[in-house]
Every structure is written in structure tokens, then in C-alpha cells.
Amino acid sequence: MRARKYIKSDMVCPIPGGFLVTIEGIDGSGKTTQAELLARFCSENRLSHVVSKEPTKGKYGQMIRDSALRGRMSVQEEIEVLDKDRREHVKKLIRPALEKEQIVILDRYYFSTAAYQGAHGADAEAILSENESFAPQPDLVIVLDVPPEIGLQRIRDRGDIPNQFESIESLERARSIFNDIKRPYKVTIDARAGIPWVWFWVSKHFQVRALNKISRQLKNVSQHDLSVEDALNRTREFFGEDRLPIVATA
Numbered sequence: 001m002r003a004r005k006y007i008k009s010d011m012v013c014p015i016p017g018g019f020l021v022t023i024e025g026i027d028g029s030g031k032t033t034q035a036e037l038l039a040r041f042c043s044e045n046r047l048s049h050v051v052s053k054e055p056t057k058g059k060y061g062q063m064i065r066d067s068a069l070r071g072r073m074s075v076q077e078e079i080e081v082l083d084k085d086r087r088e089h090v091k092k093l094i095r096p097a098l099e100k101e102q103i104v105i106l107d108r109y110y111f112s113t114a115a116y117q118g119a120h121g122a123d124a125e126a127i128l129s130e131n132e133s134f135a136p137q138p139d140l141v142i143v144l145d146v147p148p149e150i151g152l153q154r155i156r157d158r159g160d161i162p163n164q165f166e167s168i169e170s171l172e173r174a175r176s177i178f179n180d181i182k183r184p185y186k187v188t189i190d191a192r193a194g195i196p197w198v199w200f201w202v203s204k205h206f207q208v209r210a211l212n213k214i215s216r217q218l219k220n221v222s223q224h225d226l227s228v229e230d231a232l233n234r235t236r237e238f239f240g241e242d243r244l245p246i247v248a249t250a
């Protein structure tokens with residue numbers, strides 16, 4: 001049997017260039033749960049992946065979290081701190097993982113800066129383009145759309161106290177910025193429906209986009225130093241008849 005070079009461990013990711021997916025939405029929309037389900041899906045299908053979140057646990061990320069609890073900085077200061085946090089995140093985790101052809105699952109990325117800092121007066125489109133100048137653009141952005149009242153109720157139901165980023169009015173503005181973002185890789189899911197239904201759509205969008213990326217690579221095989229046979233093997237590995245993706249149940 002022919003050796004398959006791209007299998008580095010028992011985990012495989014057949015997508016050249018990796019795959020970057022970010023889950024976005026206002027607080028209480030269910031991002032963390034869906035990111036965990038997607039990670040489980042990847043593990044069950046032996047797809048090499050990493051899960052991360054913003055703000056990160058690093059120095060700058062912690063400054064943002066502290067300000068959410070104790071009192072906010074100016075919007076411009078927040079944008080600067082988030083920028084430093086993200087540059088570190090891109091350098092240390094996101095780019096290296098994509099270079100290793102891994103699937104990178106993010107719980108918030110720069111779309112949250114556009115929505116949250118945009119909700120406090122910053123220019124959302126300018127934030128998106130600034131970030132696009134240094135941060136890898138995702139293959140898929142999933143916006144979980146929920147009315148702020150429901151998001152805040154979910155936060156209280158799990159015993160947490162909404163922070164200062166989370167007044168109904170500012171969340172409503174953040175929600176409409178998320179919904180207005182126009183990028184070809186963005187999809188919006190109605191997140192009022194509950195975990196299993198939302199997961200159904202998250203997993204479908206992920207699989208369709210991943211398969212699309214693989215077929216785009218097939219058309220550009222020479223640019224990626226990949227033989228057609230290798231590319232076909234990769235596709236089979238992802239969605240082959242012998243190993244259909246297992247859909248993790250919520």
C-alpha cells in the first residue's frame with residue numbers, strides 16, 4: 001500500500017493550507033458550546049485541529065477581560081490592546097497551526113472587535129480592513145444570531161453575571177454589526193433554536209466549506225505542490241465512502 005506522506009500522527013487534516021473557522025456572536029449566543037462540539041467532531045473524525053479564543057489568556061487579553069469586569073478603557077485603547085493581543089495570537093498559534101495544515105477553531109476573532117468596539121462608535125469596516133492587513137482571513141465565519149435579551153438570560157441561567165460590555169443597547173448594536181458584515185465566507189445561524197439544531201447547521205456549513213476548499217485546491221493542484229492523486233486521496237479521507245464524517249450529537 002502506498003505511504004501517505006501527509007499523515008503525521010493518528011490525526012489527519014487533508015486540507016492544504018489548513019482551515020480557519022471562527023464562531024462569532026454576542027454574549028450568550030452559544031459560541032463556546034459550538035466551538036467545543038466542532039472540536040469533538042474533528043477529534044472523532046481524526047482531523048488535526050486546535051481550538052482557541054479571543055481575547056486570549058495572554059497579558060493583553062487579560063487586560064480586556066479586566067476592563068470588562070472593572071470599568072472600560074476608551075474605545076481607541078481597547079482597539080489597540082485587542083490588536084496587540086491578536087498579533088501575538090496570530091504569530092504564536094494561528095499561523096503556525098495553519099502552516100501545519102491544521103483546522104483552527106476560534107471562539108471570537110477580529111469580527112468581535114468590529115462588532116463590540118463598533119457598537120461604541122468605532123468604524124467597523126475600518127477595523128475589519130486593518131485586521132485583514134495582518135491576520136489570516138478565515139475560511140468560514142459563523143455568526144450565531146440571538147436577541148440580546150435571550151443572550152443575557154442564558155448568562156444569568158448559567159449563574160454568571162453579565163459584564164460591562166453587555167448592556168442590552170450595546171449588544172443590540174453589536175448584533176446588528178455582526179449581521180451587516182459582508183464577507184463571502186460569512187454565514188449566520190439563528191441561535192435561538194437550541195444547541196442540537198444550531199450544531200446541525202454549524203457542522204453542515206463546516207463540511208460544505210471544507211469540501212469546497214478541497215475542490216478549489218484540486219483545481220490549483222500545481223500551485224500547491226500536490227499531485228492530483230494526493231488531492232483525491234485527501235478528499236476521500238475527509239468525506240470518503242469508507243469513512244463518512246461522524247456527526248457528534250449535542
Ligand code: TYD
Pocket residue numbers: 027054055064065068082108109110111112113114116117163165166
Ligand atoms: P468573552 O468571549 O465573553 O470571554 P470570556 O467568556 O472568557 O470572558 O469575551 C469577553 C468580552 O470581551 C466580551 O464581552 C466581548 C469583548 N470583546 C470585545 O469587546 N472585542 C473583541 O475584539 C473581543 C475578542 C472581545
